[in-house]
Amino acid sequence: MAKIGVFVCQCGNNIARTVDTADVAKDASEQSGVVFVEDYKFMCSAPGQEAFKKAIRDHDLDGCIVSACSPKMHEATFRNAAEAAGLNPFKVEIANIREQCSWVHNDKEIGTAKSKDLTRMMIQRVKYNRPLERYRMTMTKRALILGGGIAGIQAALDLANAGTPVTIVEKEPSLGGNMARLSETFPTLDCSQCILTPKMVEVQNHPLITIRAFAELEKLDGYIGNFKATIRQKAKSVIDKDCTGCGDCWEKCPFTVESEFDMNLIKRKVIYIPFPQAVPTVPVIDRANCPKFLKDKCGICADVCGPDCIDFTQEDEIIEEEFGAVIVATGFELMPNVYKEYGGSSMPQHLIPKKMNKKQRAAQPRSTSGRLPDVINGLEFERLASASGPTGGEIRRPSDGKKPKTVVFIACVGSRDASKGVEYCSKICCMYTAKHTMLYNHSVDDGKAYVFYMDIRAGGKGYEEFINRAQDEGAEYIRGRVSALRKKGDKILVKGADTLQGCAVEIEADMVVLATAMVPQADAIDFAKTLGISYDKHGFYSEQHPKLMPVDSSTGGIYLAGACQGVKDVPETVAQASAAASKVMQLFSKEELMREPEVAIVDKEHCMNCWDCVTVCPYLAISPEEVKDRNGNVVKMVANVNPGLCQGCGLCNTVCRSKSIELQGYTDQQVYAQITAFEGAFV
Amino acid sequence: MIEQIREKARELLESGELDVVIGYAEGSDPTRTTPIFCRKPEDTDKLVLDGRCVNTLPAYLNKRHEYPKKGWKKTGIIGKGCDIRAITQLIAENQLKRDEVYIFGAECEGVVAHPEKWDGSLHEGNCASKCSACDVKIPLDTDFYPGEKPEVDRSGPYMVSAPALATLVKMDDEDRFAFWRDDFDRCFKCYACREVCPHCSCNICITDRTMPSWVDQAAHTKGVFGWHLTRAMHLVGRCTGCGECTRACPVNIQVDLFNQKMKEVIQESFDYKSGYSMEVKPPLITYNTDDQETYIR
Known part of the structure; x- marks a missing residue:
């Protein structure tokens, strides 16, 4: 006979x-x-828990129901208390009579009747609860960081300084990410590279950090504590252990292509490092553009290389490594093809004929040229303003190198409007536009900056003051949208509205800077699928809980940092990276990993190996297993659940026709008993 | 046609390539045939193949039956087009490996609706309704086919071949419920429909599970409805439409009407025809990130 205690x-x-x-x-x-019932004011209080423990001991209870708030709140509290009193924690069940009764009903009679039902259902259920043990498993105490921007760098340093070995995988030849492109950072206007590069050097010199630059994650198997990563180290064509980074090769290289790092504003060599402070300072050969690879000509770099470390025959290397935790810090990009909205076509400039007949001109959407050369995005402006950029920090416009006397900045390009881009606020643009006006005013003394804006969103420490400062320094803010950009001579005619004055505005600008929306990397969704984490409709990675678990991804052991999770500025990114690192430290602080036992379990006698469960499992937790007789002959194949991977979603239970797979703690018997205990149940 | 199959079967049994050939032989009276397991080469002389061969033999290949455990490495089986569809589906569901079977196929003229109706020949009056819309009279996947196998276009949809279904879907809910209630009144849960089905592959059927007892085992309205609806749902996207469940029913309940309807639904929703491919997974166990329902993505 069961001995059940009910605590209301x-x-x-x-x-x-x-x-x-x-x-x-x-x-x-x-x-x-x-055998025991208690009605108490606050069960979760210390005296309430003591009463709970005492009742278990005194009455030798073998099952407990706590009729209280949602199990999300205090299930763990009472399960721990039961464990302390010597009862298996999985013999404790919560009947939710707060969120599901008192908070949603006004009528006391109905609320009471429903509470009785829920409690009764749980009493019947707990009779079938089996004592369960948590799974203990070993883990690899090494962390994998995907992305070498400021988020990845910060997380790597935090972890390595706490004694955890870290590997950073970065797809570009150097660490740094988008932050390395920035000129100065708001709200203090300190030079971005000056604060970033010391961290990059620290990463490079840290004995516990391995940098895998010019590499990509191909595959991630395994589960929290025991991931197995397959990393593709792309061929650099340079033997990095021998390279001294002297620079002879890229100085002598006679071929150039547009530099991605400099937003295609300037040329770089075909063997290159993206920027002078690159970490590691090992160049790579851009094989798609190198004549040695295209037509087997040249090879000067190999001739001039002192340590003889140019290797044209190098091949991609596949590296398999084990990790216990993963931090995803893959960052963002700016929304592509926004120029179209403002009168330019998205056709690449070099494809547009210089002279067009009338018909061709009419076919061009609202503009006589393609993308207007002096309409640039925020990151391009950053490069123009950067001391290490193509103009050496002097702001000159891309078309003819003249100093622009009038610059129009347009905020919210592609953001806050689902019909023209994304519906979310890109959040950082108000601030960086204000910063741009200041950098511009500092660089061109007699210049005039106009900003077309919708609202100013400056909710951060020192942010509002920063906007005020930008306005004090001469930027003219016009509240309203821009309808079109037209080429007029060597200027750009900006047609817009001033909604505060209620009039149309036309400005002849030398240059226009678009504050383009921040969007996830183009391959963010595919990458999420590689990792097995969830993402939102824009492709930003979803956190486990928007308030209480902001750095955990939907998959255990994978954490999020930086703009891959949502739009963020540098301070927020750094904060989240440190948070993710601390989550990993928390995971690694234990000797072994404890997993909740609420995972699927296979009835191996009756499994008919149709593998429907294998097919539906979203966590790849189920795999075929051989059942052998004592002579080692395979008798049959059955499904087998890896408790480390199983998240207890129960999909396998629903597809199993023979009911040969169950969720521990949620067995058919428990659920059936629960349903039949409901008075209105049709069974 | 059957002579060639006999000859080939004998040859393969003699050479030891096959351990057994499952086919049809003359039955207890001239209107019937009976399944035969040819273990010896001379047994193949008994093989027949004509309009009386109604049984779906691939049911014997299902692991639920003991036959596959007899240690036979490779089983030969004589199949009509619809039977071979069932074999394909068994392979798709991992109940069988392709190299475990050797399929003798032959062109099928159709089969009789019920042996009682056999009068020496097959004609419109006694042909099974499933044969009227059959696109696998020339079978799909065979290891041995007498003569040259012509190419057939099978891209069309499953044809619903039960005339009763058309009237049934037009009924309002109450009448339809009355129809089934009256029909199910005769059901005494002999489970013949389950036993003949090539796709009922569970070692323990859900209706025989008692802890807990999800489906009421008694043969009253609730228990019978419970069984037939569960059976129908368990065959969604899997039933290959051999119609054996209806033929085997001793009290003439058209249980395959459910399966026919569900086949139509699956085809419309997922563009899937069971029994035509070993590789394509049945839609109810797969998900596709391009699914029309957003909640699944």
């Missing part, structure tokens, strides 16, 4: 207001198997 919580007045807890307790006491 009043939650102050939260539950007692609409539920007669004494009546619920009385009803429970009349159920078979219930």
